[in-house]
Amino acid sequence: MQPYIIDNSQDTSVEDFQVRDNLVRTLKNRFTTYGYKQIQTSTFESYDLYSSISGTVNKDEMIKVVDTSGKVMVLRPDVTIPISRMTALNKQSRSTNNTRVFYVMDVFRQAFEQEDQKEKTQAGIEYFGENTPQSNAEVLMLAIHTLKDLGFSNFKIEIGHAGLFKELVKQALIQPEELDVLLSLIQSKNTAEIEPFLKNLAIDTDLQEAIQAIPLMYGDPLNVIQQAKKIIRNEEMQAILQNLIDVYDVLKDFQAEDSVVFNLGLINNMNYYSGIIFQGFVDNIGKPILMGGRYDNLSDQYNEQIPAIGFAFEIELLLHALSQQGLAQRKQPSVDMVIYYELTRQKDALYAAYRLREAGYQIVTFPTSTIHPEDTRSLFTVRYEAKQQVVYQNQEVPFVDVEELIDLLQEERLLS
Numbered sequence: 001m002q003p004y005i006i007d008n009s010q011d012t013s014v015e016d017f018q019v020r021d022n023l024v025r026t027l028k029n030r031f032t033t034y035g036y037k038q039i040q041t042s043t044f045e046s047y048d049l050y051s052s053i054s055g056t057v058n059k060d061e062m063i064k065v066v067d068t069s070g071k072v073m074v075l076r077p078d079v080t081i082p083i084s085r086m087t088a089l090n091k092q093s094r095s096t097n098n099t100r101v102f103y104v105m106d107v108f109r110q111a112f113e114q115e116d117q118k119e120k121t122q123a124g125i126e127y128f129g130e131n132t133p134q135s136n137a138e139v140l141m142l143a144i145h146t147l148k149d150l151g152f153s154n155f156k157i158e159i160g161h162a163g164l165f166k167e168l169v170k171q172a173l174i175q176p177e178e179l180d181v182l183l184s185l186i187q188s189k190n191t192a193e194i195e196p197f198l199k200n201l202a203i204d205t206d207l208q209e210a211i212q213a214i215p216l217m218y219g220d221p222l223n224v225i226q227q228a229k230k231i232i233r234n235e236e237m238q239a240i241l242q243n244l245i246d247v248y249d250v251l252k253d254f255q256a257e258d259s260v261v262f263n264l265g266l267i268n269n270m271n272y273y274s275g276i277i278f279q280g281f282v283d284n285i286g287k288p289i290l291m292g293g294r295y296d297n298l299s300d301q302y303n304e305q306i307p308a309i310g311f312a313f314e315i316e317l318l319l320h321a322l323s324q325q326g327l328a329q330r331k332q333p334s335v336d337m338v339i340y341y342e343l344t345r346q347k348d349a350l351y352a353a354y355r356l357r358e359a360g361y362q363i364v365t366f367p368t369s370t371i372h373p374e375d376t377r378s379l380f381t382v383r384y385e386a387k388q389q390v391v392y393q394n395q396e397v398p399f400v401d402v403e404e405l406i407d408l409l410q411e412e413r414l415l416s
């Protein structure tokens with residue numbers, strides 16, 4: 001996260017923050033329209049919480065702190081885990097089986113390859129409720145809808161499944177160390193090295209071919225489904241493929257099929273995922289700007305069975321993508337109105353400022369003797385000088401008193 005320090009010579013920090021604030025507002029508004037409510041969790045988490053549960057962030061990437069009693073804590077390395085725990089603990093007191101929450105929170109991880117990027121803001125949603133094609137598709141639709149709101153015309157959500165690959169690996173009896181290598185080869189779609197790597201493992205040819213085919217299963221969902229049918233080896237795999245087909249069918253009913261592709265070689269960072277997984281991509285940005293998936297077994301660790309699915313946008317990357325594509329709206333008026341006044345009119349001008357602020361307008365005032373008029377961008381300028389007038393788009397309109405000025409603003413609907 002960039003520090004937002006106010007620099008007197010240039011207000012770029014303030015402007016950056018406004019762009020960021022607008023972005024966050026857009027996301028929040030959209031999340032709200034799908035029934036989600038905002039929550040917040042603690043920045044400090046017990047280290048034991050993360051070290052004792054499986055499927056969490058790599059321990060070496062967590063930032064540890066020691067509190068005054070000597071207890072080791074971590075700065076929140078993930079949001080999904082504490083929210084899942086919170087939902088499990090609250091389960092008895094809840095009257096509904098569906099919980100929809102969203103958040104805008106910082107996560108702290110120090111990855112080896114990105115040492116200087118310890119703090120990232122995530123804006124995401126978590127849906128706790130039944131695992132159905134409709135619930136999966138609705139969460140995907142929310143991600144798509146939000147990307148549309150932000151103005152991205154060319155984006156794609158890649159959809160995969162955490163189970164398909166796990167199933168093949170289980171059959172191949174691959175050891176954990178070998179699995180890590182294989183995962184990174186598949187993630188980078190390094191097909192040239194996958195073949196010799198698998199040959200060395202002495203697994204049967206059919207299985208080897210199936211694993212090798214996984215990273216190539218990418219693109220138009222209907223094509224991918226046809227290819228995937230060829231590597232189905234048992235009922236579990238059949239069910240997984242059927243699940244993907246069912247979700248795709250609901251996405252078609254949402255008329256969102258153009259926004260998705262299938263990527264069966266997709267591997268997400270977190271290994272709590274148990275079902276459908278997905279990532280969002282926009283043009284010219286090599287990394288996913290959103291990540292998510294289904295994690296039905298995470299709450300087992302808190303002795304509850306609560307199926308869940310969610311995703312998170314990474315705000316810094318989104319901002320970078322928006323400015324790269326010219327979608328970040330800068331140079332917006334910083335206030336609604338600037339009031340300039342001569343000192344002899346100070347009393348009237350300050351009263352007008354008070355009344356206008358009461359009416360909800362953003363106002364700054366300057367005595368004419370001290371100002372540099374171009375300093376502040378505003379929609380309107382009001383002058384309490386020899387003449388008393390409001391200036392809007394080079395049009396000068398006189399007014400008798402502030403009440404008339406407010407009427408003028410409201411009747412004319414000059415402010416959007």
Ligand SMILES: N[C@@H](Cc1c[nH]c[nH+]1)C(=O)O
Pocket residue numbers: 078079080124125126269270291292293309310311312
């Ligand atoms: N917590 C995940 C994203 C996510 C939210 N919900 C489900 N998955 C991440 O940081 O990558």
